[in-house]
Amino acid sequence: MKTSQIKIVENILNANDQIAEENSRMLREHHIYSINIMASPGAGKTSLILKTIQGLSNDLHIAVIEGDTAPVTIDADKVQAQGIPAVQINTGGQCHLDAPMVRSGLAQLTLNELDLVIIENVGNLICPAAFKLGTNINVVVASIPEGDDKPYKYPNIYRGIDALILNKIDLRPYIEFNETYFKKGIEILNPGVRIFDLSCKTGIGLSAWTDWLKEKIVHFKNE
């Protein structure tokens, strides 16, 4: 990139971070905990969100913001079918959510009634890493079929996240996946990050994730 182009990219990122700060402040003022869920296409972001809703919606009022590159409401429909408000954001082909998009999503929700907002980012292991949204935590969903070398190939997305979900562990018998190699890669990028092995399909491992999350939210509400 030329210097003028780099300058514009820097300006976009700075402007994004300012709005991410505003999102964070607005959410905190309403005592709403928030999560940004990132992953490769098909790793299981929506499945994880649906299972998280099932695990937490007895105790908490939840809403979901769905980021999509196209004007489809497939994921938002699945969330709404569970009786949970969902806002769909069409990025118009753009490869990630940014803070202004999340701000416009939040404006469509009744914030006074909510305890938790889950944001499903666009399926992409690269671009979302650069754009803060203003959430309390950032989570990446990985999955067994993607392969054990992803932390080595797409390192930026794993840096600075607060939890890693390793989904689709029900497929372990059918796919070669060196878990030691995978987790060593994660540990190098993000020492001590909490990792949850689970299967949204069978439900195994899910309660460890929802219990951890519930504790985070209770702690936040009592701050």
Add this chain to the structure above:
Amino acid sequence: MKTSQIKIVENILNANDQIAEENSRMLREHHIYSINIMASPGAGKTSLILKTIQGLSNDLHIAVIEGDTAPVTIDADKVQAQGIPAVQINTGGQCHLDAPMVRSGLAQLTLNELDLVIIENVGNLICPAAFKLGTNINVVVASIPEGDDKPYKYPNIYRGIDALILNKIDLRPYIEFNETYFKKGIEILNPGVRIFDLSCKTGIGLSAWTDWLKEKIVHFKNE
């Protein structure tokens, strides 16, 4: 985006397309057929390339250009282990290959000795769609575990491609995947596009792909 930003994006794309044209001309002058392989992370691009090499390297001299967002040579090493020249391009975090990167990759190959150059794009279902590289054909590798809704969610990548590989069909018994729904989505975006169902793991369906490709290359060489 502001008008000034849109203008810069347009300029970048126009400059890219010009260099893609130059790449195309240079490859044709050397009678080299070329393929751009795009996919989500972990769909099986490298596996497909390794199997394609096994199927064609008796008859053709092949080289591979590997696009990675990080300075890792995992894929390039796998190709070189088969005795095939491989050039690794580190995009420095960028989410796609572009034509100038491919030009610099081609400059590292002995073009006079080659019949086929396979380019493995960065794992991403969004950004690579916008950047022509100058290849004869563009191919997307999809896979059963990614889910059947991907054409509806990431439509741009499937438009204008010349073939679609549906990989990991050995996992069909273990994963819900509505093939009719998936292929209807592809057909809407790209009517009549050639689809190859195969498994790089078991080898099933691979010869249909390599035979089709061989025919394309023979036709190109006789033009």
